[in-house]
Structure formats: C-alpha cells, structure tokens
Amino acid sequence: MSELQLPLPGAPRSKARRRWLGAMGLGLAGGLLGAGLVARAAVPPSRVVVVGGGMAGATAAKYLRLWGGAQVQVTLVEGSARYTSHIMSNLVLGGARSLASLEFERRSLVERHGVEIRQATVQSIDPAGHSLLCSDGSRLAWDRLIVAPGVDFDPAYGLTAEDYALRTPHAWQAGAQTELLRARIAALAAGDTFVLTIPKAPYRCPPGPYERACLVADHLKSRLGSAARVLVLDENDAIQAEPETFGHAFDVVHAGVIDYRPGVRALQIDAATGRVAWTDALGAAQSVTAQAINPIAPQRARGSRPGEWLERAGLIDSADGRWAGVDLLSYESTAVPGVHVIGDAAQTGLPKAGHIANQEGKTCADAVLRLLAGGSPDPAPVLNSACYSPITAGTASWLTAVYQYDPASRTMRIAAGNGRTDGARPTESARIDAENFRRMGTWFDTLMADSFG
Ligand SMILES: Cc1cc2nc3c(=O)[nH]c(=O)nc-3n(C[C@H](O)[C@H](O)[C@H](O)COP(=O)(O)OP(=O)(O)OC[C@H]3O[C@@H](n4cnc5c(N)ncnc54)[C@H](O)[C@@H]3O)c2cc1C
Incomplete structure (x- = not known):
C-alpha cells in the first residue's frame, strides 16, 4: 500500500x-x-x-x-x-x-x-x-x-426495536430509518428541540455523530433561524474525532443552536412522550422534552x-x-x-x-x-x-x-x-x-x- x-x-x-x-x-x-x-x-x-x-x-x-x-x-x-x-x-x-x-x-x-x-x-x-x-x-x-x-444495533435507553424503526430512528444504517429521520427533522417547527445521542465508543464512524449534529443544525437554521435547537448528549467524556474542528463548529459556526453535553450517563428515552432524561457529568439529574429524537444505538x-x-x-x-x-x-x-x-x-x-x-x-x-x-x-x-x-x-x-x-x-x-x-x-x-x-x-x-x- x-x-x-x-x-x-x-x-x-x-x-x-x-x-x-x-x-x-x-x-x-x-x-x-x-x-x-x-x-x-x-x-x-x-x-x-x-x-x-x-x-x-x-x-x-x-x-x-x-x-x-x-x-x-x-x-x-x-x-x-x-x-x-x-x-x-x-x-x-x-x-x-x-x-x-x-x-x-x-x-x-x-x-x-x-x-x-x-x-x-x-x-x-x-x-x-x-x-x-x-x-x-x-x-x-x-x-x-x-x-x-x-x-x-442493541436497543437501549428503554427503547424497543419497534421504537427505532417507527418513532426514534437511529439511522446509523442507511435506508428506511434515514428517510424516517429526514421526515422527523422536516416536521420540526420554531422552538422545537432535536436530541441526538451518541453511544460509548467503539461505534461505527467516530466523527459521524458530530457531523450529523452540524448538518441538522445547519438545515434547521436555514428554515427556522436562531429558533433552531440541537441538543447533543454524548455518553463519551469528549468529542471522539476531529475535536478541534467540531469544537469550533459547535462554539462558533453553529453557536447558539448546538448545545453539546459530554459525559452523559443513565440515558432514558420515552418514545411516546418525547421525554429524555439523563444524569449529567456532574451527577445531576436532567431532562428535556424533544420533538424529534435520534438515539444512535450501541453497536x-x-x-x-x-x-x-x-x-x-x-x-x-x-x-x-x-x-x-x-x-x-x-x-x-x-x-x-x-x-x-x-x-x-x-x-x-x-x-x-x-x-x-x-x-x-x-x-x-x-x-x-x-x-x-x-x-x-x-x-x-x-x-x-x-x-x-x-x-x-x-x-x-x-x-x-x-x-x-x-x-x-x-x-x-x-x-x-x-x-x-x-x-x-x-x-x-x-x-x-x-x-x-x-x-x-x-x-x-x-x-x-x-x-x-
Ligand atoms: C452516518 C454515517 C456516516 C459515515 N461516514 C463515513 C465517512 O465519511 N467515511 C468513512 O470512512 N466511513 C464512514 N462511515 C462508516 C462506514 O459506512 C462503515 O465503517 C463501513 O460501511 C463498514 O464497512 P463493512 O463492510 O464492515 O460494513 P457494511 O458496509 O455495513 O457492509 C456489511 C454488508 O454485509 C451484509 N451482511 C450482513 N450480514 C450478512 C449475512 N448474514 N449474510 C450475507 N451478507 C450479510 C450487509 O447486507 C452489508 O451489505 C459512516 C457511517 C455512518 C452510519
């Protein structure tokens, strides 16, 4: 080679x-x-x-x-x-x-x-x-x-295989779930929240989730302006690939839209209500209600x-x-x-x-x-x-x-x-x-x- x-x-x-x-x-x-x-x-x-x-x-x-x-x-x-x-x-x-x-x-x-x-x-x-x-x-x-x-993919965070297929797609295998996620994103309105979760490494394509957060933020900004909100909940303690690039993308290019939280534990997702709950890096309980959820499943x-x-x-x-x-x-x-x-x-x-x-x-x-x-x-x-x-x-x-x-x-x-x-x-x-x-x-x-x- x-x-x-x-x-x-x-x-x-x-x-x-x-x-x-x-x-x-x-x-x-x-x-x-x-x-x-x-x-x-x-x-x-x-x-x-x-x-x-x-x-x-x-x-x-x-x-x-x-x-x-x-x-x-x-x-x-x-x-x-x-x-x-x-x-x-x-x-x-x-x-x-x-x-x-x-x-x-x-x-x-x-x-x-x-x-x-x-x-x-x-x-x-x-x-x-x-x-x-x-x-x-x-x-x-x-x-x-x-x-x-x-x-x-292993169903996780309280979700079933049916949730991933019909309500909360991981879309980490290109196909039907990619189309479903595209439709969920297209339906978001001003003030809605999109939640992306990242499993502990190793997973397929280390930069992929951070890239996805950027592209969803970019798309939502073009439709909704500063009312767009992308919350990234990462089970890893830091960005797993291109930390300088994605750090800049989150803090500058998509500032005010992407909210990146590393070190997330005990993630739980209710596909019916959209409630996402987790323990943050400091050990405090947190939750949010999201209008579209993209939980990338453990692999x-x-x-x-x-x-x-x-x-x-x-x-x-x-x-x-x-x-x-x-x-x-x-x-x-x-x-x-x-x-x-x-x-x-x-x-x-x-x-x-x-x-x-x-x-x-x-x-x-x-x-x-x-x-x-x-x-x-x-x-x-x-x-x-x-x-x-x-x-x-x-x-x-x-x-x-x-x-x-x-x-x-x-x-x-x-x-x-x-x-x-x-x-x-x-x-x-x-x-x-x-x-x-x-x-x-x-x-x-x-x-x-x-x-x-
Ligand atoms: C959103 C996303 C973005 C990505 N972006 C990049 C990128 O920019 N750059 C990059 O390098 N990588 C990227 N990747 C990662 C890349 O797609 C994978 O690492 C790569 O496809 C792995 O190749 P593979 O052959 O192991 O698996 P796959 O490409 O998934 O192929 C596996 C094949 O095995 C077949 N198969 C499975 N089970 C059986 C069976 N029992 N019998 C017969 N056939 C079977 C499947 O049908 C499939 O065709 C990305 C991944 C994702 C999800």
Missing part, C-alpha cells in the same frame, strides 16, 4: 494541503496498482468465500481476483441486491443528497472481476468442515473464509449475539462479547483458524470507517493469497485513512491518518510524523471550507469506485 503525501508541519499550509489532497484522491488507486505489481508466489487452485458485500467484503472479493487471478474462485454471499452507502447519508437528512444517489451495484465485481455472487444471507458456519449454510439452503465450501457483515458485530451465526461459529472473542478478535497482519480470527474477519465487525483498534474497511479488505486479500501460496502475510502492513466531514450544506473539513503495524504491541499505530509533531493523533484540516466540500465528492467517488467498480 502506498503512503499518502501528508502536509508537513511548518510547510506552507495551502500548498501542502493541495499536494496532499491531490494524493488523497489518487491515493487509493495508486496503492492498489503498487500492491498489484508485487511479484507473488503462484496460488494453487483455491476457493475463497466472502460473506457481506459492503465496503470491506466487496473490496476483498475484487482484489482477491485482481491479484489472485483465475486460479482463485471467489464467491461473495450477500443478502441485498444493491449496496446503500452509509457514507454521505447524513447529507440526506437535510435534502442535499438522495438515498438513491448512495446506491451501488455489484455488477462490476461479476462482469469485470469474475466474482460469483450468491444473493442470500449466511445462516451458519462450520469452521471444522470448512463450509457454510446459506438462507437459500445451499452449502458453500472454502479453503479460506472472509467475513465482513458490518454491525448490528456490535452483526451475528454476535449469543446463539447467532457468528457467535455460534466461535468468532466472537472480545472481552465484551461484541466483536471478533483478529491478527492484524492477516485479519485471521484469533479464535478460529482459516476464517478472517474485516470491517466494522472486527476488533482492530482502528476506527470503524469505510475507508479503513476498504484498506482492510485489500490487506486481507493480500494475506489470504500469500497464505494459500504457502507463504506468510506481509510483516509490515500500512493503511491510510481519510474522512471528510460536512459542517454545513456547502462546507467541510477533513481528517487523515497513516497507520503502521507495530510488531512489539501487534497493533496498528499512527505512523510517526503523521503531519504532526506528536504523531499520536490523526491530522485535522486547518479550515472548514467549500473547497473541502468539493474535494469530498472526489474522495467519495474514488473510494466507492475502488470498492465496487
């Missing part, structure tokens, strides 16, 4: 940023070509099954064929005919994008890359027998299995509840029983040999993000091909991650990091000098502006073409 050319501390910022953003648009493709040209040991005829055709699984299936060739038979098992991107789905809430614009076909995987798609969901995995059972009754055998099912690997398919296969081994532990050189399960887990379902210490899921897909595909050829995974993988955050309907910021494998801790760590002197945190954009918003479109199109095209 290629490293991005990052802005250097002290370099002229605009020039450095231009250079870096150009690299970001091309970085995905450049990384792929580079890795694809690496000389490989011949892979014997092999069968790889990939479960889940989202950001991680689609990328893995594509690159297994690109790098492995016709010797490697790749079957992708996926329940939905099309993929609806969660990335950019916050822009649907104010009408800046449609859900239809976020739908992606998987036809290229079949026609250009020779992946076989089985439209079904996986019901069970038999790791010892190297096979799995699909919802259409068919059984598939594999030499290596890659699992990428994304996340599922876990899809299939990880006791008795569900991933858990029955023995893959869920994190201390909290929610995630699949993996070796970060190959994404092979730490509990079940021969099975690899990528994307949001894996416990990696990396942000649960689409750009990262794409990178994990490639790293895993590369490792699986090396293992099938009798070799070992790359001992020093490097991943890049970029993420744009719209702050208004026409401006955005960005966040980026380069992660490098650290053999001592067996973790992925932010590479030294990642545009900062401390090297410990991702780099944030110095500006929130329209140019970033424009480049966000290029980044998104490139990422999606790389995963599905």
Whole structure:
C-alpha cells in the first residue's frame, strides 16, 4: 500500500494541503496498482468465500481476483441486491443528497472481476468442515473464509426495536430509518428541540455523530433561524474525532443552536412522550422534552449475539462479547483458524470507517493469497485513512491518518510524523471550507469506485 503525501508541519499550509489532497484522491488507486505489481508466489487452485458485500467484503472479493487471478474462485454471499452507502447519508437528512444517489451495484465485481455472487444471507458456519449454510439452503465450501457483515444495533435507553424503526430512528444504517429521520427533522417547527445521542465508543464512524449534529443544525437554521435547537448528549467524556474542528463548529459556526453535553450517563428515552432524561457529568439529574429524537444505538458485530451465526461459529472473542478478535497482519480470527474477519465487525483498534474497511479488505486479500501460496502475510502492513466531514450544506473539513503495524504491541499505530509533531493523533484540516466540500465528492467517488467498480 502506498503512503499518502501528508502536509508537513511548518510547510506552507495551502500548498501542502493541495499536494496532499491531490494524493488523497489518487491515493487509493495508486496503492492498489503498487500492491498489484508485487511479484507473488503462484496460488494453487483455491476457493475463497466472502460473506457481506459492503465496503470491506466487496473490496476483498475484487482484489482477491485482481491479484489472485483465475486460479482463485471467489464467491461473495450477500443478502441485498444493491449496496446503500452509509457514507454521505447524513447529507440526506437535510435534502442535499438522495438515498438513491448512495446506491451501488455489484455488477462490476461479476462482469469485470469474475466474482460469483450468491444473493442470500449466511445462516451458519462450520469452521471444522470448512463450509457454510446459506438462507437459500445451499452449502458453500472454502479453503479460506472472509467475513465482513458490518454491525448490528442493541436497543437501549428503554427503547424497543419497534421504537427505532417507527418513532426514534437511529439511522446509523442507511435506508428506511434515514428517510424516517429526514421526515422527523422536516416536521420540526420554531422552538422545537432535536436530541441526538451518541453511544460509548467503539461505534461505527467516530466523527459521524458530530457531523450529523452540524448538518441538522445547519438545515434547521436555514428554515427556522436562531429558533433552531440541537441538543447533543454524548455518553463519551469528549468529542471522539476531529475535536478541534467540531469544537469550533459547535462554539462558533453553529453557536447558539448546538448545545453539546459530554459525559452523559443513565440515558432514558420515552418514545411516546418525547421525554429524555439523563444524569449529567456532574451527577445531576436532567431532562428535556424533544420533538424529534435520534438515539444512535450501541453497536456490535452483526451475528454476535449469543446463539447467532457468528457467535455460534466461535468468532466472537472480545472481552465484551461484541466483536471478533483478529491478527492484524492477516485479519485471521484469533479464535478460529482459516476464517478472517474485516470491517466494522472486527476488533482492530482502528476506527470503524469505510475507508479503513476498504484498506482492510485489500490487506486481507493480500494475506489470504500469500497464505494459500504457502507463504506468510506481509510483516509490515500500512493503511491510510481519510474522512471528510460536512459542517454545513456547502462546507467541510477533513481528517487523515497513516497507520503502521507495530510488531512489539501487534497493533496498528499512527505512523510517526503523521503531519504532526506528536504523531499520536490523526491530522485535522486547518479550515472548514467549500473547497473541502468539493474535494469530498472526489474522495467519495474514488473510494466507492475502488470498492465496487
Ligand atoms: C452516518 C454515517 C456516516 C459515515 N461516514 C463515513 C465517512 O465519511 N467515511 C468513512 O470512512 N466511513 C464512514 N462511515 C462508516 C462506514 O459506512 C462503515 O465503517 C463501513 O460501511 C463498514 O464497512 P463493512 O463492510 O464492515 O460494513 P457494511 O458496509 O455495513 O457492509 C456489511 C454488508 O454485509 C451484509 N451482511 C450482513 N450480514 C450478512 C449475512 N448474514 N449474510 C450475507 N451478507 C450479510 C450487509 O447486507 C452489508 O451489505 C459512516 C457511517 C455512518 C452510519
């Protein structure tokens, strides 16, 4: 994988940023070509099954064929005919994008890359027998299995699954709940309150909830002026990503509209009355009645509840029983040999993000091909991650990091000098502006073409 050319501390910022953003648009493709040209040991005829055709699984299936060739038979098992991107789905809430614009076909995987798609969901995995059972009754055998099912949501705060579907949508999986939340926001009137709650990390897309708060505030301001009110109740003790950008957005760009409260405990929501109650960071009881509530539910690997398919296969081994532990050189399960887990379902210490899921897909595909050829995974993988955050309907910021494998801790760590002197945190954009918003479109199109095209 290629490293991005990052802005250097002290370099002229605009020039450095231009250079870096150009690299970001091309970085995905450049990384792929580079890795694809690496000389490989011949892979014997092999069968790889990939479960889940989202950001991680689609990328893995594509690159297994690109790098492995016709010797490697790749079957992708996926329940939905099309993929609806969660990335950019916050822009649907104010009408800046449609859900239809976020739908992606998987036809290229079949026609250009020779992946076989089985439209079904996986019901069970038999790791010892190297096979799995699909919802259409068919059984598939594999030499290596890659699992990428994304996340599922736990009803919390006194809400039921029906509340989330009909009254208080989390909309953290793009689809019907996104449309429901858009309608709830559209119905808000002057003086009404919108409440957004953020679960304890780890959750999918660390900057996503703060981005959503900004976009809802921006949309409400355009309709209701200063009468708009967005209350953000965060179970975390601080902003989880881009703290400088979002701190500025809350205190300056959307001052007087966004009311951000970190360190919230004991959250309780009554979907029928709209009453939201919590204990604040100082231990005092608080409550408010809201006209629209968006409780982002706590998350876990899809299939990880006791008795569900991933858990029955023995893959869920994190201390909290929610995630699949993996070796970060190959994404092979730490509990079940021969099975690899990528994307949001894996416990990696990396942000649960689409750009990262794409990178994990490639790293895993590369490792699986090396293992099938009798070799070992790359001992020093490097991943890049970029993420744009719209702050208004026409401006955005960005966040980026380069992660490098650290053999001592067996973790992925932010590479030294990642545009900062401390090297410990991702780099944030110095500006929130329209140019970033424009480049966000290029980044998104490139990422999606790389995963599905
Ligand atoms: C509002 C929002 C904004 C975001 N913005 C960004 C952003 O700006 N940048 C960024 O990098 N990331 C962003 N993300 C995060 C990103 O969308 C996820 O991290 C990414 O989609 C994870 O990829 P995945 O492949 O693990 O899961 P998914 O993309 O969710 O794919 C999982 C797939 O598995 C399939 N599946 C599940 N179970 C089964 C089964 N039993 N059998 C067969 N198939 C199955 C599903 O149908 C789905 O297609 C955002 C997320 C949200 C919610």
